[in-house]
Amino acid sequence: MSRASRATGNPMPSSGVRVTVDLVIFTIQENRLQVLLIQRAIPPFQGRWALPGGFLRDEEGLEAAALRDLEEETGVRDVYLEQLFTFGDPGRDPRGRVVTVAYYALIAAKTATLTASTDAAAARWWAVDGHPPLAFDHERILRYAVERLRNKLEYTTVGFQLLPRKFSLTELQRVYEAILGRSLDKRNFRRKLALLGILKPLKERRSEGGRPAQLFEFSAKSFSKLRDVGIIFPF
Amino acid sequence: MSRASRATGNPMPSSGVRVTVDLVIFTIQENRLQVLLIQRAIPPFQGRWALPGGFLRDEEGLEAAALRDLEEETGVRDVYLEQLFTFGDPGRDPRGRVVTVAYYALIAAKTATLTASTDAAAARWWAVDGHPPLAFDHERILRYAVERLRNKLEYTTVGFQLLPRKFSLTELQRVYEAILGRSLDKRNFRRKLALLGILKPLKERRSEGGRPAQLFEFSAKSFSKLRDVGIIFPF
DNA sequence: CCAAAAGTGTTAGGAGTACACCCATGG
DNA sequence: CCATGGGTGTACTCCTAACACTTTTGG
Numbered sequence A, B: 001m002s003r004a005s006r007a008t009g010n011p012m013p014s015s016g017v018r019v020t021v022d023l024v025i026f027t028i029q030e031n032r033l034q035v036l037l038i039q040r041a042i043p044p045f046q047g048r049w050a051l052p053g054g055f056l057r058d059e060e061g062l063e064a065a066a067l068r069d070l071e072e073e074t075g076v077r078d079v080y081l082e083q084l085f086t087f088g089d090p091g092r093d094p095r096g097r098v099v100t101v102a103y104y105a106l107i108a109a110k111t112a113t114l115t116a117s118t119d120a121a122a123a124r125w126w127a128v129d130g131h132p133p134l135a136f137d138h139e140r141i142l143r144y145a146v147e148r149l150r151n152k153l154e155y156t157t158v159g160f161q162l163l164p165r166k167f168s169l170t171e172l173q174r175v176y177e178a179i180l181g182r183s184l185d186k187r188n189f190r191r192k193l194a195l196l197g198i199l200k201p202l203k204e205r206r207s208e209g210g211r212p213a214q215l216f217e218f219s220a221k222s223f224s225k226l227r228d229v230g231i232i233f234p235f
Numbered sequence C: 001c002c003a004a005a006a007g008t009g010t011t012a013g014g015a016g017t018a019c020a021c022c023c024a025t026g027g
Numbered sequence D: 001c002c003a004t005g006g007g008t009g010t011a012c013t014c015c016t017a018a019c020a021c022t023t024t025t026g027g
Helices: A002-008 A062-074 A138-155 A158-162 A169-180 A186-196 A220-229 B002-008 B062-074 B138-155 B158-162 B169-180 B186-196 B220-229
Strands: A018-029 A032-039 A053-055 A080-087 A098-106 A123-127 A199-206 A213-218 B018-029 B032-039 B053-055 B080-087 B098-106 B123-127 B199-206 B213-218
Touching (some): A018 A062, A018 A138, A018 A158, A032 A138, A032 A169, A062 A098, A080 A138, A080 B080, A098 B098, A138 A169, A158 A169, A186 A199, B018 B138, B018 B158, B032 B138, B053 B062, B098 B138, B158 B169, B169 B186, B169 B213, B186 B199
Parallel strands (some): A018 A098, B018 B098
Antiparallel strands (some): A018 A032, A080 A098, A199 A213, B018 B032, B018 B053
Protein backbone atom coordinates (compact mmCIF):
# COMPACT_ATOMS: atom_id res chain seq x y z
CA MET A 1 0.00 0.00 0.00
CA SER A 2 2.65 2.47 0.91
CA ARG A 3 4.64 2.10 -2.22
CA ALA A 4 1.42 1.85 -4.20
CA SER A 5 0.16 5.19 -3.01
CA ARG A 6 3.38 6.89 -4.02
CA ALA A 7 3.84 4.94 -7.18
CA THR A 8 0.37 4.89 -8.64
CA GLY A 9 -0.47 8.49 -7.93
CA ASN A 10 -3.58 7.92 -5.89
CA PRO A 11 -4.89 11.28 -4.73
CA MET A 12 -3.45 12.29 -1.38
CA PRO A 13 -5.63 10.60 1.24
CA SER A 14 -7.55 12.80 3.58
CA SER A 15 -6.10 12.54 7.04
CA GLY A 16 -7.07 13.30 10.59
CA VAL A 17 -3.45 13.83 11.53
CA ARG A 18 -2.45 17.28 12.80
CA VAL A 19 1.13 18.49 13.06
CA THR A 20 2.40 20.63 15.91
CA VAL A 21 5.79 22.00 16.77
CA ASP A 22 6.84 21.94 20.42
CA LEU A 23 9.81 23.71 21.92
CA VAL A 24 12.22 22.86 24.67
CA ILE A 25 13.79 26.23 25.40
CA PHE A 26 16.84 26.07 27.63
CA THR A 27 18.76 28.75 29.41
CA ILE A 28 21.17 28.96 32.32
CA GLN A 29 20.27 30.85 35.48
CA GLU A 30 21.96 30.67 38.86
CA ASN A 31 24.29 28.01 37.49
CA ARG A 32 21.42 25.67 36.75
CA LEU A 33 19.88 24.51 33.50
CA GLN A 34 16.40 25.95 33.15
CA VAL A 35 13.53 25.21 30.80
CA LEU A 36 10.65 27.45 29.80
CA LEU A 37 7.23 26.07 30.67
CA ILE A 38 3.73 27.46 30.27
CA GLN A 39 0.77 26.69 32.47
CA ARG A 40 -2.28 25.40 30.65
CA ALA A 41 -5.41 27.43 31.26
CA ILE A 42 -7.93 24.89 30.00
CA PRO A 43 -8.42 21.13 29.61
CA PRO A 44 -6.97 18.77 28.83
CA PHE A 45 -4.33 18.97 31.53
CA GLN A 46 -5.76 22.23 32.87
CA GLY A 47 -3.37 23.84 35.32
CA ARG A 48 -0.55 21.53 34.32
CA TRP A 49 2.71 22.89 33.02
CA ALA A 50 3.67 22.12 29.42
CA LEU A 51 6.23 22.87 26.75
CA PRO A 52 5.30 25.81 24.54
CA GLY A 53 4.26 24.92 21.03
CA GLY A 54 1.60 25.29 18.43
CA PHE A 55 0.11 24.00 15.25
CA LEU A 56 2.02 24.08 12.02
CA ARG A 57 0.53 26.53 9.56
CA ASP A 58 -0.25 25.34 6.09
CA GLU A 59 2.47 27.19 4.24
CA GLU A 60 5.08 27.29 6.95
CA GLY A 61 8.26 25.26 7.24
CA LEU A 62 8.91 23.29 10.40
CA GLU A 63 11.87 25.35 11.48
CA ALA A 64 10.02 28.55 10.62
CA ALA A 65 7.17 27.49 12.87
CA ALA A 66 9.60 26.75 15.68
CA LEU A 67 11.26 30.15 15.27
CA ARG A 68 7.91 31.90 15.23
CA ASP A 69 6.81 30.18 18.43
CA LEU A 70 10.12 30.92 20.03
CA GLU A 71 9.88 34.60 19.27
CA GLU A 72 6.31 34.71 20.53
CA GLU A 73 7.30 33.16 23.83
CA THR A 74 10.58 34.86 24.52
CA GLY A 75 10.98 37.76 22.14
CA VAL A 76 14.34 36.42 20.97
CA ARG A 77 15.60 35.64 17.51
CA ASP A 78 18.98 34.43 16.32
CA VAL A 79 19.26 31.60 18.79
CA TYR A 80 20.54 28.09 18.46
CA LEU A 81 17.68 25.88 17.32
CA GLU A 82 17.84 22.20 16.47
CA GLN A 83 15.25 19.61 15.59
CA LEU A 84 15.05 17.02 18.34
CA PHE A 85 12.66 14.23 17.49
CA THR A 86 9.18 13.62 16.17
CA PHE A 87 6.62 12.07 18.48
CA GLY A 88 3.57 10.51 16.92
CA ASP A 89 2.13 7.77 19.09
CA PRO A 90 -1.65 7.55 18.76
CA GLY A 91 -3.23 8.65 22.00
CA ARG A 92 -0.51 11.04 23.10
CA ASP A 93 -2.98 13.92 22.81
CA PRO A 94 -6.52 13.18 24.06
CA ARG A 95 -8.00 15.65 21.60
CA GLY A 96 -7.03 13.62 18.56
CA ARG A 97 -4.20 12.40 16.44
CA VAL A 98 -1.27 14.78 16.75
CA VAL A 99 2.23 14.38 15.38
CA THR A 100 4.62 16.71 17.16
CA VAL A 101 7.97 17.76 15.80
CA ALA A 102 10.01 18.79 18.84
CA TYR A 103 12.83 21.33 18.68
CA TYR A 104 15.18 22.53 21.35
CA ALA A 105 16.62 26.00 21.61
CA LEU A 106 19.45 27.53 23.61
CA ILE A 107 19.22 31.13 24.65
CA ALA A 108 21.76 33.20 26.51
CA ALA A 109 21.09 33.98 30.14
CA LYS A 110 19.02 37.14 30.59
CA THR A 111 18.22 37.46 26.91
CA ALA A 112 14.65 36.30 27.17
CA THR A 113 11.91 38.73 28.10
CA LEU A 114 9.11 36.20 28.53
CA THR A 115 6.53 38.28 26.71
CA ALA A 116 3.35 37.92 28.72
CA SER A 117 1.52 38.58 25.48
CA THR A 118 -0.62 35.50 25.52
CA ASP A 119 -3.87 35.01 27.28
CA ALA A 120 -4.29 33.62 30.74
CA ALA A 121 -1.48 31.09 30.85
CA ALA A 122 1.50 31.70 33.07
CA ALA A 123 4.98 31.27 31.65
CA ARG A 124 8.19 30.93 33.64
CA TRP A 125 11.58 29.27 33.84
CA TRP A 126 11.92 26.09 35.83
CA ALA A 127 15.09 24.32 36.84
CA VAL A 128 15.28 21.10 34.85
CA ASP A 129 15.95 19.14 38.03
CA GLY A 130 13.00 20.46 39.95
CA HIS A 131 10.21 21.13 37.48
CA PRO A 132 6.56 20.24 38.11
CA PRO A 133 4.77 17.34 36.38
CA LEU A 134 4.17 18.01 32.71
CA ALA A 135 1.16 17.65 30.43
CA PHE A 136 0.90 15.20 27.54
CA ASP A 137 4.12 13.24 26.98
CA HIS A 138 6.19 16.35 27.55
CA GLU A 139 8.20 14.76 30.33
CA ARG A 140 9.58 12.35 27.78
CA ILE A 141 10.33 15.11 25.30
CA LEU A 142 12.15 17.11 27.95
CA ARG A 143 14.24 14.16 29.08
CA TYR A 144 15.18 13.45 25.52
CA ALA A 145 16.19 17.08 24.96
CA VAL A 146 18.43 17.09 28.03
CA GLU A 147 20.09 13.90 26.86
CA ARG A 148 20.69 15.35 23.40
CA LEU A 149 22.06 18.55 24.85
CA ARG A 150 24.49 16.63 27.05
CA ASN A 151 25.75 14.66 24.10
CA LYS A 152 26.10 17.66 21.83
CA LEU A 153 27.99 19.51 24.50
CA GLU A 154 30.74 16.94 24.33
CA TYR A 155 31.56 17.15 20.66
CA THR A 156 30.32 20.54 19.51
CA THR A 157 30.43 24.08 20.73
CA VAL A 158 26.74 24.53 21.50
CA GLY A 159 27.63 25.46 25.06
CA PHE A 160 28.60 28.94 23.98
CA GLN A 161 25.03 29.59 22.90
CA LEU A 162 23.98 29.74 26.52
CA LEU A 163 26.29 32.63 27.35
CA PRO A 164 26.34 36.30 26.37
CA ARG A 165 28.94 37.30 23.80
CA LYS A 166 31.48 38.22 26.43
CA PHE A 167 32.08 35.71 29.16
CA SER A 168 34.74 34.47 31.56
CA LEU A 169 36.19 30.99 31.58
CA THR A 170 34.58 30.29 34.92
CA GLU A 171 31.17 31.18 33.52
CA LEU A 172 31.75 28.82 30.63
CA GLN A 173 32.77 26.06 32.98
CA ARG A 174 29.64 26.60 35.06
CA VAL A 175 27.54 26.06 31.93
CA TYR A 176 29.23 22.75 31.26
CA GLU A 177 28.88 21.68 34.85
CA ALA A 178 25.21 22.63 34.99
CA ILE A 179 24.36 20.60 31.91
CA LEU A 180 26.55 17.61 32.56
CA GLY A 181 25.57 17.48 36.20
CA ARG A 182 29.10 17.02 37.49
CA SER A 183 32.00 19.26 38.38
CA LEU A 184 34.96 19.63 36.08
CA ASP A 185 38.61 20.23 36.78
CA LYS A 186 39.43 23.89 36.28
CA ARG A 187 42.94 23.40 34.92
CA ASN A 188 42.04 20.61 32.54
CA PHE A 189 39.04 22.56 31.31
CA ARG A 190 41.14 25.61 30.56
CA ARG A 191 43.93 23.70 28.93
CA LYS A 192 41.49 21.97 26.62
CA LEU A 193 39.93 25.24 25.55
CA ALA A 194 43.30 26.84 24.96
CA LEU A 195 44.23 23.83 22.84
CA LEU A 196 41.10 24.13 20.73
CA GLY A 197 41.84 27.75 19.99
CA ILE A 198 38.24 28.77 19.66
CA LEU A 199 38.26 31.62 22.16
CA LYS A 200 39.39 35.14 21.47
CA PRO A 201 40.64 36.96 24.59
CA LEU A 202 39.28 40.48 24.93
CA LYS A 203 40.98 43.49 26.43
CA GLU A 204 38.28 43.67 29.07
CA ARG A 205 38.16 42.21 32.52
CA ARG A 206 35.30 41.97 34.94
CA SER A 207 35.27 41.96 38.72
CA GLU A 208 32.94 39.85 40.75
CA GLY A 209 34.05 39.90 44.37
CA GLY A 210 37.54 38.65 43.78
CA ARG A 211 40.29 38.91 41.25
CA PRO A 212 38.89 40.26 37.96
CA ALA A 213 38.33 37.69 35.25
CA GLN A 214 39.66 37.86 31.73
CA LEU A 215 36.77 38.03 29.28
CA PHE A 216 36.59 36.07 26.04
CA GLU A 217 34.40 35.82 23.05
CA PHE A 218 33.70 32.83 20.90
CA SER A 219 35.61 32.84 17.63
CA ALA A 220 33.32 31.65 14.87
CA LYS A 221 36.18 31.20 12.42
CA SER A 222 37.76 28.46 14.48
CA PHE A 223 34.35 26.89 15.00
CA SER A 224 34.04 25.74 11.42
CA LYS A 225 37.58 24.45 11.48
CA LEU A 226 36.73 22.44 14.56
CA ARG A 227 33.80 20.83 12.83
CA ASP A 228 35.72 20.08 9.66
CA VAL A 229 38.62 18.38 11.33
CA GLY A 230 36.18 16.43 13.42
CA ILE A 231 38.02 17.08 16.64
CA ILE A 232 36.24 15.67 19.60
CA PHE A 233 35.44 17.76 22.61
CA PRO A 234 35.40 15.45 25.62
CA PHE A 235 35.84 16.92 29.07
CA MET B 1 -1.03 32.35 18.62
CA SER B 2 0.73 29.07 19.18
CA ARG B 3 0.47 29.15 22.91
CA ALA B 4 -3.03 30.51 22.59
CA SER B 5 -4.23 27.57 20.53
CA ARG B 6 -2.95 25.11 23.10
CA ALA B 7 -3.91 27.14 26.10
CA THR B 8 -7.38 28.33 25.22
CA GLY B 9 -8.64 25.08 23.80
CA ASN B 10 -9.55 26.33 20.38
CA PRO B 11 -10.81 23.39 18.33
CA MET B 12 -8.03 21.69 16.42
CA PRO B 13 -7.61 23.63 13.20
CA SER B 14 -8.27 21.81 10.00
CA SER B 15 -5.07 21.30 8.14
CA GLY B 16 -3.88 20.51 4.66
CA VAL B 17 -0.75 18.91 6.01
CA ARG B 18 -0.19 15.23 5.25
CA VAL B 19 2.30 13.03 7.05
CA THR B 20 4.36 10.36 5.34
CA VAL B 21 7.04 8.01 6.55
CA ASP B 22 10.02 7.42 4.29
CA LEU B 23 12.64 4.74 4.70
CA VAL B 24 16.34 4.62 4.01
CA ILE B 25 17.02 0.90 4.06
CA PHE B 26 20.68 0.00 4.13
CA THR B 27 22.44 -3.27 3.60
CA ILE B 28 25.92 -4.42 2.69
CA GLN B 29 26.60 -6.28 -0.51
CA GLU B 30 29.92 -6.91 -2.17
CA ASN B 31 31.61 -4.89 0.55
CA ARG B 32 29.66 -1.78 -0.40
CA LEU B 33 26.91 0.06 1.38
CA GLN B 34 23.66 -0.33 -0.54
CA VAL B 35 20.31 1.41 -0.31
CA LEU B 36 16.92 0.17 -1.43
CA LEU B 37 15.24 2.37 -4.04
CA ILE B 38 11.99 2.06 -5.92
CA GLN B 39 11.28 3.40 -9.36
CA ARG B 40 8.28 5.65 -9.61
CA ALA B 41 5.71 4.52 -12.16
CA ILE B 42 3.79 7.80 -12.42
CA PRO B 43 4.24 11.56 -12.04
CA PRO B 44 5.53 13.48 -10.34
CA PHE B 45 9.07 12.29 -10.95
CA GLN B 46 7.87 9.46 -13.17
CA GLY B 47 10.66 6.97 -13.83
CA ARG B 48 12.84 8.50 -11.15
CA TRP B 49 14.13 6.42 -8.29
CA ALA B 50 12.93 7.25 -4.80
CA LEU B 51 13.06 6.08 -1.22
CA PRO B 52 10.22 3.74 -0.27
CA GLY B 53 7.59 5.22 1.97
CA GLY B 54 3.95 5.88 2.42
CA PHE B 55 1.29 7.86 4.19
CA LEU B 56 0.79 7.54 7.89
CA ARG B 57 -2.49 5.85 8.74
CA ASP B 58 -4.80 7.55 11.16
CA GLU B 59 -4.38 5.19 14.08
CA GLU B 60 -0.83 4.11 13.47
CA GLY B 61 2.30 5.12 15.33
CA LEU B 62 5.24 6.52 13.36
CA GLU B 63 7.52 3.63 14.07
CA ALA B 64 4.73 1.16 13.37
CA ALA B 65 4.22 2.76 9.98
CA ALA B 66 7.93 2.51 9.27
CA LEU B 67 7.99 -1.15 10.26
CA ARG B 68 4.96 -1.88 8.13
CA ASP B 69 6.51 -0.23 5.09
CA LEU B 70 9.76 -2.03 5.73
CA GLU B 71 8.08 -5.40 5.84
CA GLU B 72 6.10 -4.62 2.71
CA GLU B 73 9.25 -3.75 0.80
CA THR B 74 11.66 -6.35 2.06
CA GLY B 75 9.73 -9.00 3.96
CA VAL B 76 11.95 -8.56 7.00
CA ARG B 77 11.06 -7.81 10.60
CA ASP B 78 13.24 -7.46 13.67
CA VAL B 79 15.71 -5.11 12.12
CA TYR B 80 17.46 -2.06 13.47
CA LEU B 81 15.23 0.95 12.86
CA GLU B 82 15.88 4.52 13.97
CA GLN B 83 14.14 7.79 13.36
CA LEU B 84 16.34 10.04 11.28
CA PHE B 85 14.82 13.47 10.81
CA THR B 86 11.58 15.13 9.83
CA PHE B 87 11.46 17.08 6.61
CA GLY B 88 8.68 19.61 6.21
CA ASP B 89 9.64 22.41 3.86
CA PRO B 90 6.67 23.70 1.90
CA GLY B 91 7.09 22.77 -1.73
CA ARG B 92 9.15 19.62 -1.19
CA ASP B 93 6.31 17.61 -2.72
CA PRO B 94 4.61 19.15 -5.77
CA ARG B 95 1.32 17.44 -4.91
CA GLY B 96 0.81 19.42 -1.72
CA ARG B 97 2.03 20.01 1.76
CA VAL B 98 3.75 16.89 3.03
CA VAL B 99 5.66 16.42 6.25
CA THR B 100 7.88 13.36 6.04
CA VAL B 101 9.30 11.54 9.01
CA ALA B 102 12.35 9.70 7.72
CA TYR B 103 13.67 6.51 9.29
CA TYR B 104 16.68 4.44 8.45
CA ALA B 105 16.96 0.70 8.80
CA LEU B 106 19.85 -1.73 8.75
CA ILE B 107 19.30 -5.21 7.46
CA ALA B 108 21.73 -8.06 7.32
CA ALA B 109 23.18 -8.99 3.96
CA LYS B 110 21.01 -11.46 2.06
CA THR B 111 18.12 -11.21 4.50
CA ALA B 112 15.91 -9.12 2.27
CA THR B 113 13.72 -10.78 -0.32
CA LEU B 114 12.59 -7.61 -2.11
CA THR B 115 8.97 -8.66 -2.41
CA ALA B 116 7.86 -7.63 -5.84
CA SER B 117 4.38 -7.45 -4.43
CA THR B 118 3.60 -3.91 -5.44
CA ASP B 119 2.37 -2.73 -8.77
CA ALA B 120 4.50 -1.60 -11.63
CA ALA B 121 7.40 -0.01 -9.81
CA ALA B 122 10.79 -1.65 -9.85
CA ALA B 123 12.69 -2.07 -6.62
CA ARG B 124 16.39 -2.83 -6.24
CA TRP B 125 19.51 -2.22 -4.25
CA TRP B 126 21.84 0.53 -5.35
CA ALA B 127 25.33 1.25 -4.10
CA VAL B 128 25.20 4.46 -2.12
CA ASP B 129 28.14 5.82 -4.07
CA GLY B 130 26.67 5.20 -7.48
CA HIS B 131 22.93 5.57 -7.24
CA PRO B 132 20.80 7.37 -9.84
CA PRO B 133 19.25 10.82 -9.28
CA LEU B 134 16.42 10.71 -6.77
CA ALA B 135 12.90 12.12 -6.69
CA PHE B 136 11.68 14.83 -4.33
CA ASP B 137 14.32 15.83 -1.75
CA HIS B 138 15.34 12.24 -1.27
CA GLU B 139 18.95 12.93 -2.16
CA ARG B 140 19.15 15.11 0.92
CA ILE B 141 17.49 12.49 3.10
CA LEU B 142 19.85 9.81 1.88
CA ARG B 143 22.92 11.95 2.48
CA TYR B 144 21.72 12.70 5.96
CA ALA B 145 21.12 9.03 6.67
CA VAL B 146 24.62 8.09 5.56
CA GLU B 147 26.07 10.79 7.76
CA ARG B 148 24.06 9.59 10.75
CA LEU B 149 25.07 6.01 10.13
CA ARG B 150 28.74 6.96 9.99
CA ASN B 151 28.49 8.79 13.27
CA LYS B 152 26.56 6.06 15.02
CA LEU B 153 29.06 3.51 13.86
CA GLU B 154 31.75 5.24 15.86
CA TYR B 155 30.14 5.18 19.25
CA THR B 156 27.56 2.41 19.13
CA THR B 157 27.38 -1.15 17.94
CA VAL B 158 24.92 -0.65 15.08
CA GLY B 159 27.46 -2.12 12.69
CA PHE B 160 26.59 -5.62 13.81
CA GLN B 161 23.06 -5.16 12.48
CA LEU B 162 24.39 -5.37 8.95
CA LEU B 163 25.80 -8.85 9.42
CA PRO B 164 24.23 -12.27 9.92
CA ARG B 165 24.39 -13.69 13.42
CA LYS B 166 27.62 -15.52 12.77
CA PHE B 167 30.40 -13.57 11.17
CA SER B 168 34.17 -13.36 10.96
CA LEU B 169 36.25 -10.41 12.10
CA THR B 170 37.21 -9.64 8.54
CA GLU B 171 33.56 -9.43 7.54
CA LEU B 172 32.94 -7.04 10.40
CA GLN B 173 35.88 -4.91 9.38
CA ARG B 174 34.59 -4.78 5.79
CA VAL B 175 31.31 -3.37 7.09
CA TYR B 176 33.11 -0.61 8.91
CA GLU B 177 35.27 0.16 5.93
CA ALA B 178 32.32 0.25 3.55
CA ILE B 179 30.42 2.72 5.69
CA LEU B 180 33.30 4.92 6.74
CA GLY B 181 34.75 4.94 3.26
CA ARG B 182 38.32 4.28 4.37
CA SER B 183 40.41 1.27 5.19
CA LEU B 184 41.18 0.33 8.76
CA ASP B 185 44.19 -1.32 10.32
CA LYS B 186 43.47 -4.98 10.90
CA ARG B 187 45.46 -5.35 14.10
CA ASN B 188 44.12 -2.19 15.71
CA PHE B 189 40.59 -3.10 14.74
CA ARG B 190 40.87 -6.53 16.34
CA ARG B 191 42.56 -5.28 19.47
CA LYS B 192 39.82 -2.71 20.00
CA LEU B 193 37.12 -5.31 19.65
CA ALA B 194 38.85 -7.69 22.03
CA LEU B 195 39.12 -4.82 24.51
CA LEU B 196 35.41 -4.07 24.29
CA GLY B 197 34.56 -7.67 25.01
CA ILE B 198 31.33 -7.62 23.04
CA LEU B 199 32.04 -10.62 20.82
CA LYS B 200 31.50 -14.22 21.73
CA PRO B 201 33.79 -16.62 19.85
CA LEU B 202 31.99 -19.65 18.46
CA LYS B 203 33.35 -23.12 18.02
CA GLU B 204 32.81 -22.84 14.29
CA ARG B 205 35.18 -21.81 11.59
CA ARG B 206 34.53 -21.06 7.97
CA SER B 207 36.75 -21.45 4.95
CA GLU B 208 36.80 -19.01 2.11
CA GLY B 209 39.75 -19.74 -0.07
CA GLY B 210 42.40 -19.43 2.59
CA ARG B 211 42.91 -20.18 6.21
CA PRO B 212 39.50 -20.75 7.87
CA ALA B 213 38.16 -17.82 9.88
CA GLN B 214 37.04 -17.96 13.48
CA LEU B 215 33.36 -17.07 13.69
CA PHE B 216 31.84 -14.81 16.33
CA GLU B 217 28.46 -13.68 17.44
CA PHE B 218 27.51 -10.39 18.99
CA SER B 219 27.02 -10.61 22.74
CA ALA B 220 24.01 -8.54 23.73
CA LYS B 221 24.86 -8.64 27.41
CA SER B 222 28.04 -6.70 26.95
CA PHE B 223 26.23 -4.31 24.65
CA SER B 224 24.23 -2.71 27.42
CA LYS B 225 27.31 -2.47 29.57
CA LEU B 226 29.02 -0.65 26.75
CA ARG B 227 26.24 1.90 26.54
CA ASP B 228 26.07 2.41 30.27
CA VAL B 229 29.74 3.04 30.75
CA GLY B 230 29.62 5.37 27.79
CA ILE B 231 32.71 3.91 26.22
CA ILE B 232 33.44 5.42 22.88
CA PHE B 233 34.01 3.30 19.83
CA PRO B 234 36.34 5.25 17.56
CA PHE B 235 38.30 3.38 14.98
C1' DC C 1 44.91 41.98 56.01
C1' DC C 2 41.18 39.13 54.89
C1' DA C 3 37.75 37.16 51.82
C1' DA C 4 36.76 35.79 47.23
C1' DA C 5 37.46 34.37 42.85
C1' DA C 6 41.16 33.95 39.02
C1' DG C 7 44.91 31.86 37.28
C1' DT C 8 48.70 28.43 36.51
C1' DG C 9 52.23 22.98 35.54
C1' DT C 10 53.51 18.42 36.23
C1' DT C 11 53.10 13.58 36.22
C1' DA C 12 51.36 8.97 35.42
C1' DG C 13 48.40 5.98 32.95
C1' DG C 14 45.58 4.65 28.93
C1' DA C 15 44.26 4.89 24.13
C1' DG C 16 45.39 5.62 19.34
C1' DT C 17 48.31 4.76 15.48
C1' DA C 18 51.73 2.89 12.57
C1' DC C 19 53.85 -1.06 11.03
C1' DA C 20 55.46 -6.70 8.83
C1' DC C 21 55.49 -11.31 9.18
C1' DC C 22 53.92 -16.25 9.97
C1' DC C 23 49.80 -19.62 9.79
C1' DA C 24 46.25 -22.78 8.02
C1' DT C 25 43.74 -24.41 4.44
C1' DG C 26 42.32 -25.78 -0.67
C1' DG C 27 43.64 -26.83 -5.03
C1' DC D 1 54.10 -25.82 -3.28
C1' DC D 2 51.56 -21.98 -4.07
C1' DA D 3 47.73 -18.84 -3.67
C1' DT D 4 44.52 -16.97 -0.48
C1' DG D 5 42.88 -14.96 3.34
C1' DG D 6 43.52 -15.40 8.78
C1' DG D 7 45.90 -14.20 12.63
C1' DT D 8 49.35 -11.90 15.82
C1' DG D 9 52.87 -7.79 19.09
C1' DT D 10 55.55 -3.73 19.86
C1' DA D 11 56.93 1.10 20.22
C1' DC D 12 55.72 5.92 20.08
C1' DT D 13 52.78 9.62 20.69
C1' DC D 14 49.07 12.07 22.46
C1' DC D 15 45.23 12.80 25.38
C1' DT D 16 43.18 12.32 29.95
C1' DA D 17 42.92 12.82 34.76
C1' DA D 18 44.49 13.83 39.22
C1' DC D 19 46.24 17.22 42.03
C1' DA D 20 47.57 22.58 45.29
C1' DC D 21 49.20 26.86 45.55
C1' DT D 22 49.82 31.84 44.17
C1' DT D 23 47.70 36.22 42.37
C1' DT D 24 44.68 40.08 42.15
C1' DT D 25 41.17 42.72 43.51
C1' DG D 26 37.41 44.92 46.96
C1' DG D 27 36.18 45.94 51.40
